[in-house]
């Protein structure tokens with residue numbers, strides 16, 4: 001199996017993203033549930049993705065690629081300290097290769113930054129997968145699952161799909177210490193790719209934001225860390241920007 005890379009999708013409304021999601025969902029539903037999605041199913045699925053994207057500010061998604069095509073994705077939202085997973089599908093040819101598990105892990109890392117628990121409603125044949133990954137049924141017989149987030153992220157670079165007030169406060173402080181400004185508006189309006197570095201105390205100590213046309217595409221990177229590790233963190237933040245979409 002070729003190398004599979006997971007990447008955050010900051011702007012789902014870019015042409016082709018939802019089409020790729022639906023292509024994967026369609027193939028997975030046919031293979032696992034022997035269900036052929038109808039035109040109406042496609043319309044409803046597209047409408048739900050669209051509504052989530054425009055009406056829920058903290059909407060997140062990750063894709064998996066084999067280098068050519070998107071072969072899996074996860075999509076969800078964070079609201080009121082709860083992360084919800086709404087979609088998780090892997091192309092049949094790539095199932096049982098830990099793609100679904102890796103996508104779930106990425107969503108959980110995002111959840112750890114913004115939520116206290118993760119919730120989802122499972123399709124019938126995925127229940128074992130979620131139980132295997134530490135999810136519990138909310139009650140016997142239910143297909144709703146929950147997982148508490150116990151550990152805060154440490155020494156990790158995480159994508160920020162929406163700059164929440166606490167993230168903005170932390171990044172403003174770091175930007176000021178670096179004699180720079182932190183422009184939240186541009187990030188929100190253009191859905192600019194953004195990453196934060198969580199230090200050993202689980203505090204944000206660095207961030208990077210992709211450049212836009214206003215600054216000729218030059219990314220902003222600000223780090224508050226001892227010089228020995230600042231370079232490493234900076235390189236990591238820049239590299240992650242290169243992988244994002």
Ligand SMILES: CC(C)(COP(=O)(O)OP(=O)(O)OC[C@H]1O[C@@H](n2cnc3c(N)ncnc32)[C@H](O)[C@@H]1OP(=O)(O)O)[C@@H](O)C(=O)NCCC(=O)NCCS
Pocket residue numbers: 028029032087088089090091094095096097098099100101102121122123124125126127128129132133
């Ligand atoms: C469910 C799905 C996303 C899992 O993705 P995947 O890439 O095939 O799963 P992975 O290979 O990452 O599995 C991760 C682990 O879960 C285990 N696992 C996977 N499916 C399982 C199941 N049904 N029951 C128990 N364990 C399961 C794997 O054995 C693996 O264990 P390991 O880490 O100890 O080796 C994929 O099969 C799929 O797209 N299914 C159809 C659509 C669907 O039902 N989606 C869920 C919507 S809520």
